[in-house]
Amino acid sequence: MMRRASLVVGAVLVGLVLMVSLVGLVWTPYDPARVVPGDRLLSPSATHWLGTDAFGIDILSRIMAGARSVLLVGVFAVGIAALVGVPLGIVAGMNSGWLGRVVVRATDVLYAFPAVLLAILFAGALGSSTTTAMLAIGIATIPVFTRIARAGVLQVMSQDFITASRVSGIGWLRIAWRHVLPNIAPLIGVQASVSFALAILAEAALSYLGLATPPEVPTWGRMLYDAQRHLLNDPHLAIAPAVAIAGAVLGFNLLGDGLRDLLDPRLKEVAE
Amino acid sequence: MTTPGTEGPLFRAAGLTREFRRDGRVVRAVDGIDLEVHRGDQLGIVGESGSGKTTLIRLLAALDRPTSGQVWFNGQDVTRASSKQLATLRSQVQIVFQDPRSSLDPRMRVGEIVAEPLTSRLIRRLPDTPRDVRARVAEVLELVGLEPQMAPRHPHEFSGGQRQRIAIARALAPRPRVLIADEPVSALDVSVRAQVLNLLTDLVRQEDLTMLFVSHDLAVVRHVCDRVAVMRQGRIVEHGPLQQVWDAPSDPYTKELLAAMPRLAVT
Numbered sequence: 001m002m003r004r005a006s007l008v009v010g011a012v013l014v015g016l017v018l019m020v021s022l023v024g025l026v027w028t029p030y031d032p033a034r035v036v037p038g039d040r041l042l043s044p045s046a047t048h049w050l051g052t053d054a055f056g057i058d059i060l061s062r063i064m065a066g067a068r069s070v071l072l073v074g075v076f077a078v079g080i081a082a083l084v085g086v087p088l089g090i091v092a093g094m095n096s097g098w099l100g101r102v103v104v105r106a107t108d109v110l111y112a113f114p115a116v117l118l119a120i121l122f123a124g125a126l127g128s129s130t131t132t133a134m135l136a137i138g139i140a141t142i143p144v145f146t147r148i149a150r151a152g153v154l155q156v157m158s159q160d161f162i163t164a165s166r167v168s169g170i171g172w173l174r175i176a177w178r179h180v181l182p183n184i185a186p187l188i189g190v191q192a193s194v195s196f197a198l199a200i201l202a203e204a205a206l207s208y209l210g211l212a213t214p215p216e217v218p219t220w221g222r223m224l225y226d227a228q229r230h231l232l233n234d235p236h237l238a239i240a241p242a243v244a245i246a247g248a249v250l251g252f253n254l255l256g257d258g259l260r261d262l263l264d265p266r267l268k269e270v271a272e
Numbered sequence: 273m274t275t276p277g278t279e280g281p282l283f284r285a286a287g288l289t290r291e292f293r294r295d296g297r298v299v300r301a302v303d304g305i306d307l308e309v310h311r312g313d314q315l316g317i318v319g320e321s322g323s324g325k326t327t328l329i330r331l332l333a334a335l336d337r338p339t340s341g342q343v344w345f346n347g348q349d350v351t352r353a354s355s356k357q358l359a360t361l362r363s364q365v366q367i368v369f370q371d372p373r374s375s376l377d378p379r380m381r382v383g384e385i386v387a388e389p390l391t392s393r394l395i396r397r398l399p400d401t402p403r404d405v406r407a408r409v410a411e412v413l414e415l416v417g418l419e420p421q422m423a424p425r426h427p428h429e430f431s432g433g434q435r436q437r438i439a440i441a442r443a444l445a446p447r448p449r450v451l452i453a454d455e456p457v458s459a460l461d462v463s464v465r466a467q468v469l470n471l472l473t474d475l476v477r478q479e480d481l482t483m484l485f486v487s488h489d490l491a492v493v494r495h496v497c498d499r500v501a502v503m504r505q506g507r508i509v510e511h512g513p514l515q516q517v518w519d520a521p522s523d524p525y526t527k528e529l530l531a532a533m534p535r536l537a538v539t
Contacts, residue, residue, distance in 0.1 A: 160375035161385075164442065166335055169355065169362035169394030182379040 007258025013251025021071050024064030032057060032065035032218050041234050050240045053223070054230060059240050066218040066241070070248060073134050073203040073212075074196045080138030081145050081195060086188055088142070089149025090176050094157060104150070107143045115140035115202045119211045133212035137202045141195050148191045152184035186263035193256035197249040204245050220245050280347055282450065282482055283309035283332055288341035290327050301327040303506035304341070309484065311449075314476060316493030316514065317486045318529070319503035325486045328503070329452050332484070333365050334358055355394070363395040366443035368472075370455040372435035376427040382438055383409050383423030389446040401446055412441040416471060433464030440471065444479065451476065452484045457492065469495055490529055494518060502526045 029049075036056035044051045050059040092103040119136035126132050156162065156179065165175050206212035207221025215222065220241040227237035290302040301324045309315055317325050330336040332343055334350045342351045345361045353361075366389065369375035376385055386409045395401050402408035410420035416437040427435055436456065443451060453472060457465040473496050476483050487493050493500055493514070500517050502510040502525065510523040521527045 159377075160369040160371065161377040163335065164367065164369065164375055164439075165388065167333060167362065167365070167367050168389035168392040168446065169358065170388065170392050178380075179377050183377070 004258075006254040007262060010251050010254030010256070010258050013247055014255050017067055017071070017248045017251060020064055021067035024067055028058075028061035028064045030058035030061045032061040033216065041230065041237075043234075044236055051234075051236045053226060053237055059223075059237070062218040062223060063220070063240055063244050066220045066223065067244070069130055069213055069217060069219045070200050070203060073130060073137065074199045074252075076134040077137035077141060077199040077203075078192050078195050080134070081141035082188060082192055084139075085142040085145025086149045086184075089146040090153055090180055090184075092146060093150040093153025094172060094176060094180065103146070107146045110139075111143040111147075113140060116205065116209070116211075119206050119209075123211045128211050128214065130213050130217070133203050133206045136206070136211075137199050140202075141199065144195060145188070145191060148187055149184055152187045153180055156180050156183045186259075190256050190260040190263065193252050193259060197252035197256070200245065200248050200252070204241075281308040281310050281344075282313075282346065283307065284344040285332065286342050288328070288331060288343065289339050290324075290331060290336065291339045300506045302331065302338070305506075305508055307501065307508065307511075309450075309482065311482055312480070313499055314483045314485065314497045316490075316497035316500040317484060317503060318488065318490055318493050318500055320488055323503040324506040325503055326454060327506075329367070329454060329484060329486055333367060333452060334361055359394045359398060362392065363389075363398050363401060363446050364449040365452065366446065366448040366450070367452045367454060368436070368439050368443050368456045371459040372427070372432065372439045373459070375439050376435055378427055381424050381426060382413075382430075385427070385438060386412060386423070386442045386445055389442060392446075395446050408445055409441075412444045413438075415444060415475065416441045431464075432460050433468055436460060436468050437471065440468075440475070444475065447479075448481070450482045450484065452486070454486045455488070456485075458487070458489075465492075472496060490518075491533055502529065 034057065036052075039048070039052045039056035041054060042048050042052040042056075048058050048060070050063065052058055053062070088103050088107065092100045092107070094100070095103075115137050118140050119133060122132045122136050126135075162175060162179060165179060170178075203212060203219070204221030204224065207219045208225045210225070213219045213222055223241040224238060224245075227234075227241065230237050285305055285307040288302055288305040288307070289300065292299045292301055303324070305328060307328075317328065319325050327336070331338050332345075334343070334345075334353070338351055342349055344350065345365070348357070348360070350358060350361055383406075387405050389395055390402060390405050390408060402411075409423060413420045413422065418434065418437055418441065422430075427438065430438065440456075451472075456472065457468050460468060469492065472483075472485075475481065476496075483496070485493060485497050490500075498514055499512065500510075500514045501508045502517070502523065504525050510517060510521065510526045517526060518530070521530055
């Protein structure tokens with residue numbers, strides 16, 4: 001029952017974020033970039049549902065516009081991490097020689113770098129932008145995928161169907177593509193969902209530090225940063241982006257958990 | 273029927289040894305084995321778990337390389353052969369594994385599983401390989417007593433006995449000369465063991481196969497083999513015609529094995 005619930009709640013939250021960002025692409029109640037000095041720091045009301053910020057910009061509009069860069073960073077960061085990390089993990093799992101060992105060690109080294117450190121490095125080299133954030137978070141997430149893929153590969157490689165392929169002289173590339181990848185795919189999917197949540201969190205943190213998106217582009221992390229100065233008098237400025245971040249992160253985490261339970265038959269047996 | 277250049281034993285092993293390192297200790301899984309397998313032999317390899325049976329067949333099938341010693345297949349040294357040179361062996365030697373839950377990829381359809389050996393780059397080029405993959409898949413599925421219409425289904429939709437039939441069909445697909453069966457009925461329900469064993473013996477006769485049958489159970493081996501090699505701690509302690517070993521075992525360990533067998537009052 002609980003397992004079912006986390007999947008449903010997660011899917012609903014993620015769906016909500018997706019919907020808000022899609023709607024935000026074509027329509028927002030107000031222009032999320034237009035400064036209206038007369039409307040500064042308005043409390044939530046019928047005209048401005050979530051109030052306005054220090055520049056008189058409608059907060060709901062900014063949240064909706066900000067959802068897009070959250071998803072953008074999440075998709076690209078997780079995409080980079082999975083596209084690089086999973087093949088590395090497959091090599092590390094299938095090759096027990098020096099190549100596999102080198103990949104494992106290199107992964108360990110990369111694992112020791114926090115995303116923030118990488119982001120500072122990249123911001124120094126490339127300037128702070130959404131691309132910088134995507135690259136930094138993506139690269140910092142590579143080892144996570146390498147490790148989970150390798151663990152899955154080791155399990156698959158111990159199965160007799162791999163030996164059966166070898167008996168017929170099937171090459172290792174084809175074994176990786178036809179047998180290994182399909183069998184570790186559920187594992188990767190779950191990890192992608194969980195990493196997506198972490199990427200959203202990291203993007204918010206980097207924006208908050210001014211290392212990601214430039215000020216004129218609305219993001220949830222940036223909004224949190226801007227709200228800081230008005231926290232005592234106008235807490236509503238911080239609450240909206242905070243709830244949005246928490247909701248999105250919770251959504252992807254629950255979805256990941258739910259998927260894992262759905263896809264892992266061993267857990268299912270224990271539960272029954 | 274002998275084709276030119278294939279006189280002599282099918283498999284020959286000399287001084288075959290395979291060591292594994294475990295926690296700094298060296299374990300000899302296979303310890304100086306000499307063995308000859310001739311065309312048409314039905315050789316049973318018997319021993320308790322850990323006696324080196326599986327390591328031996330992995331060495332014979334060139335899935336593993338020996339620490340020392342050599343294996344010849346059809347007169348060709350396979351211990352140092354490149355993967356390309358192994359094409360003949362790959363097409364002529366197939367294995368049926370113990371547990372079909374592990375030997376059939378759960379993500380693949382039965383048709384794809386059975387077709388896999390035929391699509392191997394190594395095997396595909398050989399002149400004897402069946403060309404029409406779909407027709408051959410249907411043919412071998414029928415051969416093992418399954419319906420060709422089952423090809424689009426996944427392994428989990430079948431019972432244990434049926435799954436082992438699928439594994440046998442895959443092994444037969446490239447028209448092998450040698451079938452290695454590694455405890456092929458140990459993971460199956462007792463009720464279907466006899467069926468699968470009978471299927472194997474029928475197929476061996478019908479397809480004129482040489483069989484290596486690995487088992488911990490002498491009673492099962494007696495059912496399907498005409499020769500038997502008894503293994504213990506990486507060595508062959510007794511080797512001979514089955515009836516002789518059965519009636520008058522010379523090695524004390526074989527006597528122990530026979531004595532440990534539950535016997536019913538049948539011939």
